Amino acid sequence: MLDPYYLQQLTIGLSLGMIYALMAIGFTLIFGVLNVVNFAHGEIYTIGAFAGLLMIATFGPPLLAVLLVVMAVGALAGFGLERLAFKPFRRFSDEASMKSRAMREATLMSSLAMSIVARESLELIFGSQFQSVDLSYLINKQIQLGPVTIVNGDLIIFAVALVMFLGLQWLLKYSTIGLSIRAVSNNPLGARYCGINTDRTIILTFVIGSVMGALAGILVGLYYGAIYPSMGFTPGIKAFVAMVMGGLSSIPGAVISAMILGITESMATSVVSSVWADMVAYAFLLITLVFFPQGLFGARRERV
C-alpha cells in the first residue's frame, strides 16, 4: 500500500491540477479560435479572485452566490479584454493578414500590455501585499478520509471543475454555440462564408474561457487564503505549459497535461524544497517543446 503521505500529496496535486486545467481550457479555447496566445489570461484569474474578495468583504453572501458573481465578472472581463486588446487587430479579415505573423505578434503584445495595465492598476488600488480574506469563507476545513486528510476545498474544486468540464464538453458538442466555436477554430474564413458570425463567436469564446479563469482564481484564493495582484502570473504560465503539452488545440489533452503538471509539482515538493517546484513546470515546457513539439496529445502540425 502506498504511504499515506504520498496519497496526501496526490490529492493536493489533483486539486492543483484541476485549477491549472480550468485555466488551461480558457487558453486552449482562445488559442483555438484566434490562433494567438492570450497573455492576459492570468489577469482574468486575478480579477476573478479580487471580485470575489470584494463581494465577500462588502456583502458576505453564501459561497455559491460569490461564485456566480465571480463568473459574471469573469465574463465581463473577458468581453472587455476581447474588445480592447483583440478586436482592434482584426480590422483586416482577409486570409493573408489573418495568417500574418506580424498581426499575431501585435495581438500577443497588446494582450501583454493589457495584462500589465490590469495588474498594475490592481496593485495601485489594493497594494501589492496579500489581501486579508474573511476566514469563514476559506475552503480549508479538514475532512478525515481514511489515512488521508483532505480539506473541503479539494471537494469543491473537484466538483466545480467537473461541472465545468462536462458543461463545456456538452456545449462544444451539442449546442449551436459550440458548433460555431468549433467551426471558427477550424477555419475562420470558411466559417464566415457559411454565415457564422465570427465576431460574436470569438467574444463568446473569450467569455467562456474567462469565466473558467475567474472561477479558478477565486477558488485558489479561498483555498490558500492568498489573494494578491500578481497571483495570476505563475498559474497563467502553468496553464500555458499545459496547453502546449496538450498540443495547443486539444482540450482533453490540456486537461490531462494540467493534471500531470499539478501532480508532479506536488510530488516534487517531497523531494526538493518547495521554492524549486516551479522549475518542474518550466522544465516540462522545455522538454515538451524540444522532444514532443506536437504536444503529447495534439494532432500533427505543419511546423513548430
Add this chain to the structure above:
Amino acid sequence: MSKQLLTKVGMVVLLFVVVPAVLMAFDRGYFYQIATIAAVFVLLAASLHLVTGVAGLLHLGHAAFYGIGAYVAALLGSELEIGFTLGLPAAGLAAAFVAFLVALPTMRLISIYFAVATLAIGQMLYLIFLNWVSVTKGPNGVLLFSGIDFFGFDIESEIGIYYVVTAIMALSVVVLYRLTNSYYGNALRSLREDDQCAAAMGINVTVLKMQAFVISAFFAGLAGALWAYTTGYISPNDFNFSQSILVLAMVVVGGLGSLPGAVIGALLLILLPEVLRDVGDTRNIFVGLVMFGAILFLPKGLFGEVSALRFARRILGSGWSGSADNREVGWE
C-alpha cells in the same frame, strides 16, 4: 560627406559634452543616476533589438541574460575582488555562454514556441537567482561596494561613472548598428521575413539565429555589469519577467527592426516616468499603456524600420551606395 561627419560628431558631442555639461550644471546625484540608468537601458534595448527586431525572434527572457551579466560582475567584484576591467567582459561572456547553451535545443523552434521557450528559460534563471542562496544570496541581493577601476584608474566621481558607462554603451551601440546594417544584418532580416525562403537561398538559418541570440546576450551581459557597478546593489527582482517586458516594450514602441527606434524607446520609457514621478507610483501602468498605444496607433513604432534604414544609408553613406558600377543599393 560632410553631412555624415556632422551627424556623427553631433552625436558624440551630445553624449560626451552636452549631457555631462547639463548634468554638471544641475549637479544632483539623482540626475546622474537617471542618466546612467538610461544609458544601461539603451544598451539593453539595442541588444534586444538585434534578436527581436532584426532577427524577428520574440524574446521574452532577455532580462535574465542581463541578470547573468549583473550577477557575474557583482559576485566577481564582491567575492573574488576581480574589478571592472575584467568583470565587464567576463559578464558579457558568461551571458553569451549561457545563451549558447540555451540556444542549442531551442533554436529550431519558431515564432510563438520560441517566445514561450525563452519565457521559460527567463523564469528558470530568475528562480536560480532567487533560490540558489549559497551563491546568489537569494532575495537579499548582492552588494557591490567597489568603484569602477578602469584599467588602473579608480573612477569614483559621478561624472566619471557617467563617462565610462556612456562610452561602453556608445561603443556597443555602434557595433550593433554596424552589425544590423551590414550584409549580416540583411541576412538576419531575411530570416525574420521568411526563414524557409532564406534557408532555400542557402542561408544557414539555425546558425544565424543562434549567433544573433548569443551576440544579443553578450551585450545584455555588458549592460548587466554596468547596472551592477552603477547601482552597487542587485536583487533578483531587477531581472524578473516585468523587466523583460519593459525592454521588449522599448523595442516595440521605438519600432521593431530599428536601432534608433530602440534607443528612442528606451529613453522614452526611462525618462518619461521620471518626469511624471509626481503623478504617483504609476510607472508600470504607464509602460503598459504606452506599449498598448504604440501597438495600436503606431504599429511601425516611433522611428520605423524603413526610416531607420534610410537614416543608416545616409550615415554609412559610401558603404551602401558605392557598389562597383556606382548604382544605388537598396530602395528609395
